[in-house]
Amino acid sequence: xxxxxxxxxxxxxxxxxxxxxxxxxxxxxxxxxxxSDYALRRLESRQSGPEELTDDNPSDYNRGxxxxxxxxxxxxxxxxTMSNNTECHDDHTLDKYLFPFVYSIVMMISIPxxxxxxxxxxxxxxxxxxxxxxxxxxxxxxxxxSLILPLWIDYAWHGDDWRLSALxxxxxxxxMYMNFYTSTAFLACISLDRYLALVHxxxxxxxxxxxxxxxxxxxxxxxxxxxxxxILVYKEVFNDPCNFTNHTLCYDNYPLERWQxxxxxxxxxxxxxxxxxxxxxxxxxxxxxxxxxxxxLDEEKKKVRKLILNITISFIVxxxxxxxxxxxxxxxxxxxxDPHLLLLMYKVYRVTQALTSLNCIADPILYCFVSETARTDxxxxxxxxxxxxxxxxxxxxxxxxxxxxxxxxxxxxxRTSCETQALKNS
Numbered sequence: 482x483x484x485x486x487x488x489x490x491x492x493x494x495x496x497x498x499x500x501x502x503x504x505x506x507x508x509x510x511x512x513x514x515x516x517s518d519y520a521l522r523r524l525e526s527r528q529s530g531p532e533e534l535t536d537d538n539p540s541d542y543n544r545g546x547x548x549x550x551x552x553x554x555x556x557x558x559x560x561x562t563m564s565n566n567t568e569c570h571d572d573h574t575l576d577k578y579l580f581p582f583v584y585s586i587v588m589m590i591s592i593p594x595x596x597x598x599x600x601x602x603x604x605x606x607x608x609x610x611x612x613x614x615x616x617x618x619x620x621x622x623x624x625x626x627s628l629i630l631p632l633w634i635d636y637a638w639h640g641d642d643w644r645l646s647a648l649x650x651x652x653x654x655x656x657m658y659m660n661f662y663t664s665t666a667f668l669a670c671i672s673l674d675r676y677l678a679l680v681h682x683x684x685x686x687x688x689x690x691x692x693x694x695x696x697x698x699x700x701x702x703x704x705x706x707x708x709x710x711x712i713l714v715y716k717e718v719f720n721d722p723c724n725f726t727n728h729t730l731c732y733d734n735y736p737l738e739r740w741q742x743x744x745x746x747x748x749x750x751x752x753x754x755x756x757x758x759x760x761x762x763x764x765x766x767x768x769x770x771x772x773x774x775x776x777x778l779d780e781e782k783k784k785v786r787k788l789i790l791n792i793t794i795s796f797i798v799x800x801x802x803x804x805x806x807x808x809x810x811x812x813x814x815x816x817x818x819d820p821h822l823l824l825l826m827y828k829v830y831r832v833t834q835a836l837t838s839l840n841c842i843a844d845p846i847l848y849c850f851v852s853e854t855a856r857t858d859x860x861x862x863x864x865x866x867x868x869x870x871x872x873x874x875x876x877x878x879x880x881x882x883x884x885x886x887x888x889x890x891x892x893x894x895x896r897t898s899c900e901t902q903a904l905k906n907s
Contacts, residue, residue: 576831580637583835584630591841595624598845600862601855606691612674614694616848618702619667623841626660629653630838636731641831643731647718654732655712659705661800662752664840666701668796669756670694671848676763680770708751711744733834735814735827742811749811753804760796764789792847799840802833 598620605613632653636643643650677689687693712732719734737745771777771785810826817823849855 575828576637576641577639579832580835581634584634584637584838587838587841588627588630588634591623591627591845594845594850595620595627595841597859597862598849598855599624601849601852601858604858605854609691611689611691611694612671614691614698615667615670615674618698619664619671619844619848622660622663622667623844625656626838627841629656633657640728641730642728643718644729647716650718650731651713655709658709658712658748660841661837662708662748663701663705664844665752665756665796665800666705667698668844668848669759670697670701672760672763672792676767680766708748733827733830735810736817736823737810737814739815742815745807745811749804749808753800757796757800760793764793788847788851795840795843795847799837799843803830803837806830806833 599617602613602617602620606617629652632645632649635645674689674694677685719730720728768786768789771782777785806826806829810830813826814823850859
């Protein structure tokens with residue numbers, strides 16, 4: 482009989498003294514992963530008849546165990562494996578269809594709009610607009626993440642099975658986490674810049690210069706690269722702990738180890754909670770100033786309130802579910818061994834991870850396209866493209882007309898020469 486529990490596995494049998502070749506088996510409890518070594522060592526040291534053996538290392542065993550019949554041991558180990566496979570059935574159907582669907586939509590929308598946002602913010606940076614420096618970096622982070630989404634689509638489509646190289650797994654995970662936490666950092670910087678511009682317009686002027694914003698941006702990129710460099714150092718490809726799937730997981734394995742949980746707790750505090758507090762504080766103060774400003778029209782107040790509400794909701798929807806589940810995993814997983822609980826938390830975690838990609842669409846819309854100057858630059862870009870296209874079409878049309886006119890002139894000249902020759906002959 483086999484029973485699987487958190488402390489290990491227990492094998493129980495009985496001794497029949499009427500049979501000389503029958504084995505005496507006592508109850509034993511052993512830590513997972515060492516059952517076969519323990520049994521084989523007992524088989525190697527067996528005698529012709531039943532004999533009591535003592536534990537070599539009492540700290541590892543709670544009770545003695547030995548069997549001199551290989552068939553019983555094989556049956557126990559086989560039963561343990563079959564029980565493990567039966568209980569651990571990791572179905573990746575949700576990931577197979579959810580992630581390719583979400584990531585494909587995000588990729589098709591975010592890549593072009595973030596390229597446009599990069600262009601518009603780059604023009605504003607040249608005009609010494611300090612806010613555009615943060616928007617440019619935000620769009621760059623979203624664009625880099627969008628470009629690696631095909632790798633994650635392939636990973637999810639094959640049931641969370643990483644079939645590419647381990648290096649690509651590390652690079653993809655690195656860029657993904659760089660996007661998460663550079664985005665939250667730059668969103669906090671944008672809210673602080675707007676707070677200083679509207680709430681304290683005459684104070685701390687040096688904090689609202691292009692030079693200072695460039696220094697802050699470079700610092701954010703360097704710090705996030707250092708914090709996430711652990712992804713590039715450690716092995717990030719793991720075998721699925723569920724034996725049924727035999728898949729290779731990329732970065733997000735389960736259960737989390739203690740050092741991974743500690744890193745996640747640091748990320749949650751510094752990369753999510755701090756930016757969230759800054760954003761909520763700044764936009765609450767901005768709305769108070771705008772609401773009490775007598776010179777601002779009611780229509781403008783409604784626009785500001787709507788924009789602040791959209792920014793706050795988009796941040797909460799994209800990042801809060803993911804970090805709440807990540808917090809639960811970081812607290813629970815290092816100390817639990819329930820396979821069903823581990824699998825449930827991992828599945829919910831994967832769903833919330835898909836939501837974070839939506840910020841690649843929301844960021845350029847809420848932070849770039851709402852600006853009138855940015856919209857003007859984008860319209861000018863589109864007009865320039867249309868003018869170039871029309872100019873090209875006009876050139877083609879003009880070339881066709883010229884070719885047609887040349888042919889018609891040749892025909893007329895030929896006909897005139899023929900008529901002249903006929904008159905001479907007559």
